[in-house]
Amino acid sequence: xxxxxxxxxxxxxxxxxxxxxxxxxxxxxxxxxxxxxxxxxxxxxxxxxxxxxxxxxxxxxxxxxxxxxxxxxxxxxxxxxxxxxxxxxxxxxxxxxxxxxxxxxxxxxxxxxxxxxxxxxxxxxxxxxxxxxxxxxxxxxxxxxxxxxxxxxxxxxxxxxxxxxxxxxxxxxxxxxxxxxxxxxxxxxxxxxx
Numbered sequence: 513x514x515x516x517x518x519x520x521x522x523x524x525x526x527x528x529x530x531x532x533x534x535x536x537x538x539x540x541x542x543x544x545x546x547x548x549x550x551x552x553x554x555x556x557x558x559x560x561x562x563x564x565x566x567x568x569x570x571x572x573x574x575x576x577x578x579x580x581x582x583x584x585x586x587x588x589x590x591x592x593x594x595x596x597x598x599x600x601x602x603x604x605x606x607x608x609x610x611x612x613x614x615x616x617x618x619x620x621x622x623x624x625x626x627x628x629x630x631x632x633x634x635x636x637x638x639x640x641x642x643x644x645x646x647x648x649x650x651x652x653x654x655x656x657x658x659x660x661x662x663x664x665x666x667x668x669x670x671x672x673x674x675x676x677x678x679x680x681x682x683x684x685x686x687x688x689x690x691x692x693x694x695x696x697x698x699x700x701x702x703x704x705x706x
Contacts, residue, residue, distance in 0.1 A: 514543055517550035524554040529686040530660070532556075534644070537678075556686030562620045566688065570612045572697035579702025582695055586687050589660045593706055598662030600646060601630055601683060605706045612700045619699075622683035632682035633657065635667060635675040643667075646682050 514535065516522040527535070532554055535547035548555065556562070580593075583604075588597035593604040607615065617624065635643045635657060643665055645657035655675070656666040660682070688696065 514546045514550055517547075524551050527551065527554065529556070529684040529689065530644075530682075532686060533684040554686075554689070556689060559621045559685065562688060563617070566616060566620060566691075566693055566696045569693045569696035569700060570616055572693065574694070574697030574699070574701030576698070576702040576705045578695070579698035579700070582691070582699040583702055586691075586699075590683060593703070598660070600658050600660055600662060601681070602627070604703050608703050608706050612704065615700055615703055616696065619696075620685075620688060622685060622687075623680040626679070626681045630681055630683075631677055631679055633675055633677045636673045637667060637671050638673045639671070644682070 517524065524532075532547075532551055536544055536551060536555060538544040538547060583591075583593055584596070587593070587604070590600040591597050591602065591604050592599045597604075607618065610618070630646055632644060633647055635655065637643070643657055643659070645659040645665070647655060648658040648664060649656035649666070652669070654666050654668050655672065656664055658664050691699075
C-alpha cells in the first residue's frame with residue numbers, strides 16, 4: 513500500500529480512516545515512517561484540535577434526519593441504531609443516555625474509554641492473512657473475530673500464528689474527517705433521538 517502511495521498510483525484520500533491508522537501505526541518502523549510521509553495529507557489532526565473544533569456541536573440544535581445520513585456514511589458499518597447498522601461496536605441506543613458532550617468525546621477520541629468486549633485484536637494466520645476485529649468468541653480450540661460490516665471469521669487455534677492488541681478500540685480516529693460542526697450537531701441529534 514505504501515509503495516503504491518509513493519508511486520502516486522493511489523491517492524491518500526482512497527484510504528479509509530481505519531486503513532490510515534493501521535499504516536501509520538504499523539509494527540514495522542520503516543513502513544510506519546513511510547506511511548506518515550505518504551499519508552501526511554490525510555492523517556487526522558490531534559484529538560485536542562478536533563475537540564476544540566467540534567465543541568460548539570454540543571450546544572447546537574442539530575437536524576436528526578441529516579444526522580441519520582452521517583450515521584449511514586460513517587457509523588453503521590460498526591454500530592446499530594434501531595434496525596439499521598451492524599453490531600460490532602456498542603448499539604447507539606445504549607450509549608445515547610451519556611449526553612451530547614460524552615457522545616462527542618467518544619466519536620472524536622474512541623480509544624479513551626473502551627469496554628473490554630470492544631478492544632481490537634489483530635490476528636496473523638499461518639497462511640499469511642492478517643485479520644482485525646473484536647473477539648466475539650474465544651475457546652480453547654478456536655477464536656471468532658467480528659469485523660466492520662458485521663462479518664465474522666472463526667479461526668482454529670492451529671491456523672493462528674499469533675495475535676496482538678494495543679488495547680484500543682476498533683473504531684479509528686479521524687472518522688470526523690470532512691464533517692462540519694453542523695454535521696456533527698446533526699449526528700449527535702440523531703443519536704440522541706434514537
